[in-house]
Amino acid sequence: MATVSEPGIGALAELMVLDLSHYVAGAYCGKLLAAFGAEVIKIEAPGVGDGARQIGPFPDGNPDPEASALYLYLNTGKKGLTLDLASDGGATIFKELVAQADVLIENFAPGVMESMGLDYATLSAINPRLVMASISNFGQSGPYRDYRADTMVEMALSGQMYINGDPEREPLSSTGYQPSYQSALYAYSGIMAALIARDRDGKGQYVEISIQEAMASEHQFTLNGFTASGKIRMRSGNRYGSVHPTTILPCKAGEDGRPGLVSLGISDPTQYVLFLQLLDLSELLDDPKFSNPQLCAQNQVEFDALIRPWFMEHTADEIVHALQDNRIPAAFVNEVSDVLDDPQYEFRGFWKEIDHPVSGTRRYAGLPYHLTEAPPVYERANLLGEHTDEVLAGKLGYDEGRLAELHEGGVI
Amino acid sequence: MPSDPKGPLDGVRVLDLSRVWAGPHCTRILADLGAEVIHISGRRLVGRRVVTRETAKILGTFPDNEPGERHWNRNVLNNDMGRNKLDITLELDTERGVELFKRLVKISDIVIENYSPRVMPNLGIDYPVLKAINPAIIFCSMPGYGPDGPFQHFVSYGTTIDPHSGLASMMGYPGEEPHMSGNAYPDPASGMFATGAIMTALFSRHRTGKGQYISLAQAESGAALTGEASLGYQLSGVVPPRIGNGHVRKAPHGAYPCKGDDKWVAISVGSEVQWTSFCDVIGDPEWINDERFRTLEGRMGNQAELNQLVGEWTRDRNAYEVMRLLQDAGIAAGVVLNADELMNDAHLNERGFFWKFDHPEAGFQTHAGQPIRLSETPARHYRPAPTLGQHHPYVLGELLGLSDDEITDLEETGIIGYTPLVRERYPRPS
Numbered sequence: 137m138a139t140v141s142e143p144g145i146g147a148l149a150e151l152m153v154l155d156l157s158h159y160v161a162g163a164y165c166g167k168l169l170a171a172f173g174a175e176v177i178k179i180e181a182p183g184v185g186d187g188a189r190q191i192g193p194f195p196d197g198n199p200d201p202e203a204s205a206l207y208l209y210l211n212t213g214k215k216g217l218t219l220d221l222a223s224d225g226g227a228t229i230f231k232e233l234v235a236q237a238d239v240l241i242e243n244f245a246p247g248v249m250e251s252m253g254l255d256y257a258t259l260s261a262i263n264p265r266l267v268m269a270s271i272s273n274f275g276q277s278g279p280y281r282d283y284r285a286d287t288m289v290e291m292a293l294s295g296q297m298y299i300n301g302d303p304e305r306e307p308l309s310s311t312g313y314q315p316s317y318q319s320a321l322y323a324y325s326g327i328m329a330a331l332i333a334r335d336r337d338g339k340g341q342y343v344e345i346s347i348q349e350a351m352a353s354e355h356q357f358t359l360n361g362f363t364a365s366g367k368i369r370m371r372s373g374n375r376y377g378s379v380h381p382t383t384i385l386p387c388k389a390g391e392d393g394r395p396g397l398v399s400l401g402i403s404d405p406t407q408y409v410l411f412l413q414l415l416d417l418s419e420l421l422d423d424p425k426f427s428n429p430q431l432c433a434q435n436q437v438e439f440d441a442l443i444r445p446w447f448m449e450h451t452a453d454e455i456v457h458a459l460q461d462n463r464i465p466a467a468f469v470n471e472v473s474d475v476l477d478d479p480q481y482e483f484r485g486f487w488k489e490i491d492h493p494v495s496g497t498r499r500y501a502g503l504p505y506h507l508t509e510a511p512p513v514y515e516r517a518n519l520l521g522e523h524t525d526e527v528l529a530g531k532l533g534y535d536e537g538r539l540a541e542l543h544e545g546g547v548i
Numbered sequence: 549m550p551s552d553p554k555g556p557l558d559g560v561r562v563l564d565l566s567r568v569w570a571g572p573h574c575t576r577i578l579a580d581l582g583a584e585v586i587h588i589s590g591r592r593l594v595g596r597r598v599v600t601r602e603t604a605k606i607l608g609t610f611p612d613n614e615p616g617e618r619h620w621n622r623n624v625l626n627n628d629m630g631r632n633k634l635d636i637t638l639e640l641d642t643e644r645g646v647e648l649f650k651r652l653v654k655i656s657d658i659v660i661e662n663y664s665p666r667v668m669p670n671l672g673i674d675y676p677v678l679k680a681i682n683p684a685i686i687f688c689s690m691p692g693y694g695p696d697g698p699f700q701h702f703v704s705y706g707t708t709i710d711p712h713s714g715l716a717s718m719m720g721y722p723g724e725e726p727h728m729s730g731n732a733y734p735d736p737a738s739g740m741f742a743t744g745a746i747m748t749a750l751f752s753r754h755r756t757g758k759g760q761y762i763s764l765a766q767a768e769s770g771a772a773l774t775g776e777a778s779l780g781y782q783l784s785g786v787v788p789p790r791i792g793n794g795h796v797r798k799a800p801h802g803a804y805p806c807k808g809d810d811k812w813v814a815i816s817v818g819s820e821v822q823w824t825s826f827c828d829v830i831g832d833p834e835w836i837n838d839e840r841f842r843t844l845e846g847r848m849g850n851q852a853e854l855n856q857l858v859g860e861w862t863r864d865r866n867a868y869e870v871m872r873l874l875q876d877a878g879i880a881a882g883v884v885l886n887a888d889e890l891m892n893d894a895h896l897n898e899r900g901f902f903w904k905f906d907h908p909e910a911g912f913q914t915h916a917g918q919p920i921r922l923s924e925t926p927a928r929h930y931r932p933a934p935t936l937g938q939h940h941p942y943v944l945g946e947l948l949g950l951s952d953d954e955i956t957d958l959e960e961t962g963i964i965g966y967t968p969l970v971r972e973r974y975p976r977p978s
Contacts, residue, residue: 193780299730328747367608501775504768
């Protein structure tokens with residue numbers, strides 16, 4: 137099944153999407169729609185643009201709003217339009233675009249769209265077929281509605297942070313933007329569901345996504361343990377609590393000289409027996425402390441000391457292949473830079489070379505899936521306002537005089 | 549809103565062969581949105597034959613830690629994933645099992661599976677076979693590393709995909725090794741990509757009449773969700789370091805101890821204005837005038853001392869009180885909620901986030917609701933999770949037209965059933 141058939145027309149090629157996103161959540165959602173051929177028009181404030189342009193990382197650390205990795209990655213395939221929504225002229229132009237659009241994505245703080253006179257009630261009156269998606273930290277209602285948050289605060293208030301880290305140290309968040317990414321994926325599915333319903337019902341609807349709820353819905357043992365038995369899931373370090381060895385362990389350093397690390401995911405009794413056989417430690421199966429992965433989990437420190445000598449004699453590469461050859465789950469422990477060289481990702485063509493006039497040709501993470509009849513397209517991110525004239529002339533029929541006027545007035 | 553809203557996916561039938569979490573998370577969303585999801589399991593894969601009270605207590609996922617006579621129907625993990633779905637059993641390594649499955653494919657829209665890539669071809673029900681039966685079928689495969697490539701046969705879980713994909717490298721105490729998610733995060737994250745891909749294919753099928761094959765690699769999900777970091781590395785040459793709860797442009801930024809046992813509040817001071825407000829909230833103590841903390845640069849460079857001082861302020865305060873004080877002053881802060889606090893969170897409850905189910909064998913349980921909120925065709929909870937094989941009469945009888953005698957015969961020959969089958973255990977070494 138390695139082959140992908142001839143590129144067909146993008147599955148979403150008929151859609152026009154207005155993307156009012158900034159930073160991560162709305163932007164990634166718009167990027168996914170663009171990857172399937174939708175015409176996604178990224179609307180940014182004149183002059184400064186999306187705040188993601190200020191974040192980086194930048195080439196050699198030198199800030200440049202056209203070379204911020206965060207912006208470049210999250211806005212592939214979009215057209216760039218600048219528009220001052222706070223001005224009367226800007227809001228009018230925006231409404232003219234809404235009349236033609238299928239989808240609108242925004243992730244302003246709750247109340248901002250309303251304050252500009254651009255809430256769903258107003259916009260759906262202009263275009264009843266509009267699907268409008270709002271993503272916000274805590275949703276459009278409720279006591280935390282106006283609370284501020286970043287990745288760490290979202291991880292905290294969704295119950296994800298408490299379960300990461302060592303039990304005797306502070307809970308851990310992650311760097312990066314996982315809560316925003318997840319909310320983008322819920323918004324993407326919500327928009328697709330609304331479009332499917334629109335095919336049937338003939339009208340659009342409002343899609344509301346709370347980042348907190350997105351992350352709170354991604355628990356396995358946390359909420360279920362509490363509802364079933366009152367158990368509060370505790371963090372368990374680089375281990376997985378109820379079964380062992382599901383963990384990251386040190387091993388012999390590889391050729392690059394970095395400290396060796398390897399990941400194990402043993403949870404099934406069969407895998408556990410095979411693992412102990414491979415290490416020549418089968419006698420542990422007769423020890424009541426180690427006779428299965430659950431009991432092993434109760435005696436993790438002692439167990440790790442027993443298997444450590446074998447791990448320190450083998451590199452991660454040797455361990456992963458030796459274990460996988462015996463159907464025992466093991467994996468590499470990679471930095472993001474290592475993944476760029478990983479043979480599996482390479483084989484599947486996951487990394488996409490995309491050229492950009494400012495940041496050059498780089499390898500971008502693709503989508504983790506292929507659709508045989510509608511493969512995704514990968515094009516570079518827009519420059520700030522790159523397609524302003526093209527969009528306004530093409531969509532709204534503005535002539536050169538009108539465009540010049542708007543440029544002078546700072547509306548675009 | 550209409551009084552009896554129709555789900556957006558009403559009339560869409562899904563055959564769900566997926567297991568554990570990634571696939572079930574996807575089909576849970578499809579079911580919440582109104583699709584008829586038929587979960588199909590082979591009874592060897594349902595779980596162990598016996599769950600002792602001791603094991604139940606370690607897992608904590610059986611009501612009151614009591615596995616009961618039919619533990620497979622009482623495991624709240626499965627019931628959370630199974631809400632709104634239907635359930636049948638089918639032994640797909642038998643000719644009759646495969647024949648029935650193919651008949652279901654003929655009248656369905658979507659097939660999803662997350663087996664190792666060798667399984668579906670070995671069973672004779674891979675995409676080319678099913679496409680010949682139903683050209684409009686959308687078939688989603690989501691093995692850990694994808695159905696092709698040098699690691700295609702690697703056995704994997706969310707817990708191993710996490711470090712392999714680079715995700716775990718973005719978490720860890722300062723200067724230490726990558727840290728696994730405490731939650732097998734790549735599972736639901738991959739499920740989300742699958743959900744979007746399937747709905748994109750459904751949208752496309754409304755136009756072309758054609759189904760398609762979706763191949764999803766869970767390992768690639770993790771790399772897609774860190775794409776800004778891998779691109780950033782290429783631009784800057786810097787591998788993102790592990791910085792605990794620190795931040796590259798903000799300080800103070802961290803989790804601080806609060807009153808009580810293992811209580812914490814996350815505080816993120818994001819600008820000079822917020823720093824001034826923060827100082828005001830904590831009562832402008834003497835130390836804020838220290839040369840080391842006057843500028844962001846200084847605060848970034850002296851984080852250990854700064855965090856110590858902030859912690860001294862939070863230590864004797866209630867975490868919720870700290871959150872409210874700071875949020876009222878425009879500073880991002882949040883209680884580090886544990887399971888109890890999460891389920892009782894005032895905001896989530898006011899928004900009606902949690903869904904309650906009365907399950908015939910597991911009783912009343914509360915589960916996370918559906919974050920996709922649609923104004924006209926909302927997600928709904930309309931059915932508790934099925935018991936094993938509960939829907940044989942509907943699926944095999946009504947949908948496929950089998951007679952009662954035929955269904956009884958399937959039971960007697962073990963093609964379907966209501967209890968797990970013993971798995972062949974690897975022989976113990978002598």
